[in-house]
Amino acid sequence: MPSRREFLLGVGVAGTATVAGCLGSRTDEPGTDDDYAWPTVGADLRNSRTIADGAAPRDEPDVEWRVDLESALATGEPTVTDDTVFVNTGRDIVAFDRETSERRWSIDPENEPYSYQGSPTVFDDTAYVPEREVLTARDLETGEADWTFELERIISESALTVTDTDDGRVYVAGGNAVHALDAKSGEELWEQELLGIASYAIAKYADWLFIATKGGELYRINRWEGRVEWRRTIEAGIASAPIVLTSSDRRLGHGVAIADGDGSVIYFDSSGKREWQTDLGGFGNDGLAIGHRTVLARSGSTLYALDANDGDNLWRADIGRSSRNPPIIVGDTVYVGGDRLRAFDVGGGYGIRSLRIGGQRFDREATGDVNYVTAADGKLFVTTDVGRFEGDDTAALLVLS
Template identity: 30%
Template sequence: MLSTDSGATRRRLLRAAAAGGAATLAGCAGVDDGSPTPGSDASTEWPYPAFDPQATAYAPDAAAPRSGVTERWAVETPRPTDRPVVAEERVFLPGAAGLHALDLATGESVWTVGPGDQPWTNAPAVVDGTVYATFRERPGVLALDPEDGTERWRADVGPVSSSPVADGEGRCYVGTRDGGLVALDAGTGEVAWSYDLFGEVVELTFRLPTLVAGTTAGEVYALYDSDGPRELWRRKVGGKVVALARTGGDALVSAFGGKLRRLANGAHAGSDRWANRDGGTAQGGLAVAAGLVFGGNGGGLTACDVRGGETAWSAPGRFAAGPAAAGDTVYAGREGEVIAFAHSGGVGVGGLSVGRKRWSHPVSGTPLEGLAVADGAVVAVTGGGEEGPPRTYVLDPA
């Protein structure tokens, strides 16, 4: 971790170089085009709630089930309060009673950490062998050893409402319930700076050199951190931000009751490149995979073209969990099942398409919050109900 003056200088130089590259690429569609191929790496992790700091929920090289599944394990767990994270041979599950660590191989409970009486937990991030956990009660942020949950440091920044993101150069960022965006030293927890936004910060992404944050007040902010925050642009999107991801330098934003929008970077910063109502109110997050952006809600799972925003295909059902993508497959959850779709949507038009659905697997209750793909498997957590208590599933290829 970098905390010295030389580290700060290096950070400034890296960000300046990235800013120049971003300016050159401003207005381009990004690097998310092309036909995906099946992933082949069965050792991948899912270290952020949506795989990476850009919140793409897409692991392009990850091997994952394409034609059917078997259960590695399915165990009773607390109802999730956010997406699971998979790293360091653990499944990290946020719950109302704290952060729970399960053994990835067996499902055995390893440890639970939760400060205070009501430590409602956000999804953590696991970076460079440290679990950064955030809670909606004080102290807000804990840095933990993934092996046994031992506390390395804590930062009392008040109740935290977002999952953390890290920049890879010694900074960890979190958003607070009172509208603060806080930058921490990732090695010590010391506050480097804070910046006031309008509304509770619920979504946060990082792509060098900018942070993009979304709030419950329907505001989207882009900030540049060069050893201090500088606001680049701000946009109101008409409703609570429920999902946020990055594609190239642009931001993909879904607002409650509104549209899915691609907000431009560069010369037209914050303006709509496109807006599509079909993709609005994405529950649990988005997945941005090889030219398509996927989002689910009570009306179905929708795939939109990243370049132009047109609806490419959709699948019916009530999708309450954020989708996850790996290779050429998209994974989602609707009542009573985890389901895999071909990225392309199959062959044909609308309901006449063939080959869209690759497999489905029955689960107890409805998958909630979001799925993850790691270690060659799909991870899903259900909310329980008449079919039984909440459970966590790890599904291997059949």
């Protein structure tokens, strides 16, 4: 057993902060799957932001390749297929070759204003691309348009509210409406009006879509008919995409979690009943993650780990200056950006209350702040943020392994 002095020194090195819990760790085994993709916002249809059995660097990684984005920041997380990486630079949406890092195609290479938000979703051989107020289905290899669908308002902030599914439909929200489209033809199948402007990514689970508006409306909508099954109002507004927690995440049943505008995380069961609410003491950033029975949430400069069953605070860690960087979970490791890329044991390490060791796996400095982090095939795909675009300063896409 370590001495008390050694234990406290270990906590300082690990960089973790106060924790609720008992001696021991909820750590799961390292992931072994190195054959996976990140084809849509949030990694999967329920926005889990997790590859539960995925392999990824657990020690400080090396740069495999890097490309300049000719922009100040990315405005959507990298989506990754077997051979392509998509990055929204704000000025353009670019498809990079994963092997060579060369630009295959982009939608608007001469554009100067920052006018694009969100990230493409890829299904089969088609990339569904948010292009201001137009959703375009493009051939994955060539970028040629197969069809377009016009919305009444711009697909805005992080709202690549597009989810392509195995039912042959695409769901997209723009302005105060959500639409179901035939994935092959772009034909509209139904439209449902919303109270407020849709934002963030749609979550899908079983026969339902979960949709959030920035104004604070959370919807459960039948995906076949577009019928609203329930709606809940969060007075402080909604500050994250909804994520679905399934029976594998909790002891009983499934439901949906969101971050609200006053810094709380709220969990609703499948009937829309508010089951628990946890105050994080600050404003959250877009993007919760659920994996290994743990909800991860960023609030300002703190990363929180909450018990998925009741919202109890399991552990928390200081992650430095705030930025737009929701956490992800790959295998037994949590990755989150900010002033650098940090990686944590999903169980928070070992310890009791405020005494923890082994929680932080690494922190890695980068040129500029770390913006988004995603993963595929055992590698991390990271965008940096220089804050402003002057002279030779530019954001970059880094592939780490």
